[in-house]
Amino acid sequence: MIELGIDEVTFVLFPTQERLDDPNLGDWGELAVEVLDGFAEASGLYAAFGREVAACTHPAGYPNAWTLSGAYSYLALGYHPGHPHMGAIVKLSARAFHCLVDRTGRQLPAMMKDSQIPDLYELRPSRIDLTADFIDEGLDVDDMARKLENDDILVVRQQVDKRTGTISSRRAAYRVETIAKDGAVQTMYLGSRKANGNALLRIYDKRAEQIETAGPGMARAKGCADWVRMEASLRHRYAAQLGQEMLSCNCDADLATLIATVFDTRYRFIDSSTGKPTSWSAAIQIAAQGSGPVLTSPSWRDHDLTALLSHIAKGSGLYPLLWKASSVWGEPTAEKVLNFLLTDFKANFKPNKDVLRWCNRSRAAYMRDYASAEAWLDEATSFTTT
Numbered sequence: 001m002i003e004l005g006i007d008e009v010t011f012v013l014f015p016t017q018e019r020l021d022d023p024n025l026g027d028w029g030e031l032a033v034e035v036l037d038g039f040a041e042a043s044g045l046y047a048a049f050g051r052e053v054a055a056c057t058h059p060a061g062y063p064n065a066w067t068l069s070g071a072y073s074y075l076a077l078g079y080h081p082g083h084p085h086m087g088a089i090v091k092l093s094a095r096a097f098h099c100l101v102d103r104t105g106r107q108l109p110a111m112m113k114d115s116q117i118p119d120l121y122e123l124r125p126s127r128i129d130l131t132a133d134f135i136d137e138g139l140d141v142d143d144m145a146r147k148l149e150n151d152d153i154l155v156v157r158q159q160v161d162k163r164t165g166t167i168s169s170r171r172a173a174y175r176v177e178t179i180a181k182d183g184a185v186q187t188m189y190l191g192s193r194k195a196n197g198n199a200l201l202r203i204y205d206k207r208a209e210q211i212e213t214a215g216p217g218m219a220r221a222k223g224c225a226d227w228v229r230m231e232a233s234l235r236h237r238y239a240a241q242l243g244q245e246m247l248s249c250n251c252d253a254d255l256a257t258l259i260a261t262v263f264d265t266r267y268r269f270i271d272s273s274t275g276k277p278t279s280w281s282a283a284i285q286i287a288a289q290g291s292g293p294v295l296t297s298p299s300w301r302d303h304d305l306t307a308l309l310s311h312i313a314k315g316s317g318l319y320p321l322l323w324k325a326s327s328v329w330g331e332p333t334a335e336k337v338l339n340f341l342l343t344d345f346k347a348n349f350k351p352n353k354d355v356l357r358w359c360n361r362s363r364a365a366y367m368r369d370y371a372s373a374e375a376w377l378d379e380a381t382s383f384t385t386t
Helices: 028-043 045-049 094-104 108-114 141-149 206-213 218-222 236-246 252-266 279-288 304-315 318-329 333-348 353-369 373-384
Strands: 002-015 052-054 064-068 075-079 088-092 121-135 153-160 167-171 176-181 184-191 199-205 227-235 268-271
Touching: 002 028, 002 094, 002 252, 002 279, 028 045, 028 064, 028 075, 028 088, 028 108, 028 121, 045 064, 045 075, 045 094, 088 094, 094 108, 108 121, 108 236, 108 252, 121 236, 121 252, 121 279, 141 153, 141 176, 141 184, 141 199, 153 252, 199 206, 206 218, 206 227, 227 236, 227 252, 236 252, 252 268, 252 279, 268 279, 304 318, 304 373, 318 333
Parallel strands: none
Antiparallel strands: 002 088, 002 121, 052 064, 064 075, 075 088, 121 227, 153 167, 153 268, 176 184, 184 199, 199 227
16 A cells, blocks of 8 residues: 655744835834734634744744644744744644644645635745655665665656756755664655755654554554655745646545656666666656555654553553562452552652643643543553553
């Protein structure tokens, strides 16, 4: 199965010159707040996440920032008080963006169309991450990295001659970096990882990543044999160009075709022995022609409580403690230890600021996703016992 999608998104909102020149404008900060408020209303951010609260961290370069009360993944709105030419920024993590799509029912092109307020600001994406997921397709990141290193696989990029308009494919000289674990490559990057780079391709073992981090796709990861993700991060002018192209998408099929086209034209993998595309690039080519892979259905459910439960069950040493104590004083000792811990918890535990912040941010989302604690524990069982 091959699925295409969109992950992290960042927008910069540039106020119109007319509004900046308005003699009644007190300062740039007032206009920035108005711009961000207009976007949050039109895009559905307020409807999906609630109203403003203080942000724990602000986007780089934008010191005045806030988030929204119901966003339990990274979401920030902000501006720089001394630099109106930088515009105002809206930054959504992958989980926040998926949650927005799920709650509004609109993919990125429709959301951008609805968020245009031309007499107030110009909407310009500054980062869009595109994804191609290969699930149970037999791909292996370590094998792909070795073949790239040995030139058994080449990467070609489509180029257009500015003078003649002729389209050709040439080998791309992407810098390749790899990250290995236990001797096997699990992640590799093609391109520059610097913040000012225009494009970067990340290829990684999504199955391992979701299981190790208890991510929102953990259940799916445990149900498949392999899951490799290719993630193309387009920034600055490339993101702005892609944003303009997305405005012509009228349905999910159009968006899937556009995403596939970006992967095919920028990152086509060729088997050097045959001169033909690899199996995954051939599948992407089919999608770029308007058939084959579909858009990924957003899966943004957070499993951080489940990850904590799994850690207590497996990594904290609690189970070995229960077993050792029972081996000394008999089987009922395990229950006595747990009762001791529960009594101590009720009598002495005081939540710190991080715990209270988590509750304020995440309580409503968990109550919405799980009707009861039993429902959460029933799902968590499959994650903590395997």
